Amino acid sequence: MKMTFRWYGEKDSIPLEYIRQIPNVQSVVTAVYDVPVGEVWSDASMQKLKDLAAAKGLKAEVIESIPVHEDIKLGRGDRDRYIANYCENIRVVARHGVKCVCYNFMPVFDWLRTEMAHVNPDGSTSLAYSAEDFKKIDPTNLHLPGWDESYTPEELQGLLKAYKNVSHEQLFENFVYFLEKIIPVCEETGVVMALHPDDPPWDVFGLPRIVSSEADLDKLFAAVPSKCNGITLCTGSFGAGRKNDLVHMAAKYAAQGRVHFAHLRNVLWTDDADSFCEVGHCSSYGSLDMAAIVRALVENGFDGYVRPDHGRSIFGETGKGGYGLYDRALGAAYLNGLFEATEKALGK
């Protein structure tokens, strides 16, 4: 596996010098943030990210994300222009040594939580989702840190209305239409697409979500079989869905060569509804067996990118929820240990 760490570019409060010192980190996971969603990234911006990382001994081989314009998801008339731009972006990043692009196909919203600083028994804080509190959220006035985009309340209302006519099946058809156009460019450039699952893995605010389960993935791979059409195995996202068997999914999709990227983090299911809390990475903290997931990946030949996902806020650190330095660095150290022990035990 190749250990990586997310870096939000020059505006990130965590300097590359520190990222470089996290054990085993080889590459940053980053993106160009100075271009509106749907437009083409400049070679200069990409080159700059690559140069900044290289100056600290790091690669920049993974992009998270090239966001998909809503008109593509909605199947609107101008989607072909946005898809052409997306293809161009794949070519731009490929020219600068990028090997893997993480993206999602969630309508309007990226990941959702109801609490940004849930206090854990040890005094640390983390992101949490309460099924009860979720019912009280006004979707037209919602901003979460780390989203690739945010809208004005008016734009949000317009989008939510537009999705009223889009069924799960229609969204799926729009997704396949998009993939059929971009995957040939991936094959030509050697870039793999790592689809991030819905987070949480169910419909929200009446919006359809179609990347929430094993059945969803199987349907997608049947429609677009190319191995460039792969996933980000985000254990925390899939793992919030209690019917998702992460060990089985890790084994199955690693064996198929479809796990191009793994976001590894733990979640604790906190009630009988859908509530969950993000916790430290170790298995003992949460509802997922991280050692078994890593073993399933290694046994099945996984050799992709890994990053420690959302950490808690610890040691007095403040800042972007889930994206502090300390707990993600501890997560990387823990995951390195799991991988090394598993690989050695299996003679890999």
Ligand code: DNO
């Ligand atoms: C949250 C992230 C997501 C992810 C996107 C990929 O912390 O995992 O925002 O980057 O869904 O497009």
